Amino acid sequence: MTLMASEQYLVELINRARLDPQQEAERQGIALNKGLPQATNGTVWPRITTEAKDPLAVVDVLNRSARIQSEYLGKTDYFSHIWKDGTDLDARLAMAKFNFSGSIQGENLAGYSRGLKGEALMDKLHDSLFASATHRSNMIGMDFREIGISQLGNSKWDYLTENFARHASTAYVTGVAYADKNKDGFYSIGEGQDGLLMRIVGGAADRTEAAGGYALAHAVGRAVTVDIGPSGNMARVQTSLADGNVKLDVINGSLLRVSGDVTLVSGIADAEALGIGRINLTGSDADNSLTGNNATNRLDGMEGRDLLYGAGGNDKLSGGAGGDRLFGGAGNDVLDGDGLNDMLDGGTGNDLLRGGGQNDKLTGGAGADGFEFSQRFGGDTITDFNLRENDTLRFDDALWDGRMSARQLVNTYASVTKQGVEFDFGKDGILLLEDVRSLGGLADAIEIF
Known part of the structure; x- marks a missing residue:
């Protein structure tokens, strides 16, 4: 019916x-x-x-x-x-x-x-x-x-x-397809999109009804691959029914809003986490946009130039290959830029930022933030390093030879320039603390690992 x-x-x-x-x-x-x-x-x-x-x-x-x-x-x-x-x-x-x-x-x-x-x-x-x-x-x-x-x-x-x-033995991939005409981020009467093929590979298939809804039954506890869209141009995602039902809403044909862990394989590049559950979102080789909820999320951009937004909760964001933009939002987040030139913004909370290779722009935001650097980190800039907020610098001791204290590290590698304090580790990279005008107190803010 x-x-x-x-x-x-x-x-x-x-x-x-x-x-x-x-x-x-x-x-x-x-x-x-x-x-x-x-x-x-x-x-x-x-x-x-x-x-x-x-x-x-x-x-x-x-x-x-x-x-x-x-x-x-x-x-x-x-x-x-x-x-x-x-x-x-x-x-x-x-x-x-x-x-x-x-x-x-x-x-x-x-x-x-x-x-x-x-x-x-x-x-x-x-x-x-x-x-x-x-x-x-x-x-x-x-x-x-x-x-x-x-x-x-x-x-x-x-x-x-x-x-x-x-x-007890049955779970569902379910949801609604709609065009968000009034842009309120929620289904409204008159927005449903019918006839969209929804198919579990090797399992149930359905087409969205006139009002946009669908449901695909499957054995509970199983990982599933779901195809979405016109038969000649299917998008593909992966999810799991290990914890029961998963909601996959298709908005404007290009965005998934999901209640469970999802990996974007092809076709659809953007996903957002629904509700308050701990949800992990994994991108594809496309330019992905992944948005968490107010719980603890893991967002992995994989390849491509990705946009990751953790929202609330203590999230872990990984850009993967490509020049990515990562925003932690509220909570104590861990942001990893990985390869290429990335932009990381921790938002509020006590965050840990790792630019990875290449030239990265790092902003801790409000809170006591940590910035971590290892070999070949590239040329990074911290835009808001603040001793008064108890920000810290974490350096891998592989950046130099032998044992060295934090004070020796400052004396050896740091100098004040027109742009701010600069740490020059030669081939491994240069770190700029933008608008920091003194070396005073920096040794107390350094951790060596």
Whole structure:
């Protein structure tokens, strides 16, 4: 069953909440576990944690069972999980031909008097479910992987049914393809892109529906290669279902927003991490743009002239071959330029910057930053070295012969020039501390390894 665009929008709201529960709670102005009971009618409600949960994949059988319930609500206005004749969720799932083997399941219901439509209606229904503790637990607390949605109305009410499930042996590559016409960084009604081929190599294949959604089932725990796009011009990425579902959203045909580790193989050069999970992004031989989230990320540009942005968290950024630009953002980051002429900016936090070979421009940013240099480091410039911020210089003792103290190192290799303090290690490289006008105190800021 094909989702309406408004239903796909609701799926995106739910998955945004699951990928960062605390942010959604703050957006809603509700504590994560406010009002959540220990148990109701034999159902135990575990505490909702702030960790990212599996993004939910839309599956037809749950769409059918949700539709059965919403049609009943619309016909009877009897708002209950159990019908007047005793039909319950399990019975409706059986009607829809659901496979109960190795599964758990749940259901949310919401209603709103007529008057809203589109995104406004879905926002209202989503907010009302989040405000209810047990519905909130189903939405972002339970270990579900699958969802079905049905929103129907009558002359008085709009009804919404959300059916959830998880099969222990199955995980999904799932997501939505859309053109971000309003440039808000989120799916909106009318932006879905249909007909895009999504295929696990050697596994399931699907085309994005009219609203843009898709889901590819696969055995849990496996690494997978995913082809994306028109059959004559496929992009390829690699990911893993070791931890459950992975969300791969395709935006404007050229950007992936992902909830799990991804390696860009070909075709699509840009990727951004969704949610709050620890996500690693690896580029290709193209000029990649990789952006982390507020967790700890590892970003590897590989070949090409790459742009890496760590955002929040304590990240590790590696430019790889090519002239790269690395931005740590917030957090205590490690930035490695590797080869060619790179630009490194640590941002806020206590960062460690290594330019690598060639001529690099290094900016520590706010915080106590370290700058590390080994043999053949090239000609590097530190733009903001500041003793008052407890910045440090780390030198490999292979840069000189014999043993040498930090003070001897300064006396031997450092001098004050018009541009600043310069360390000249001959064939191994020259380091300029831009606008530093004195050698005083430098020895105390040097570490030798």
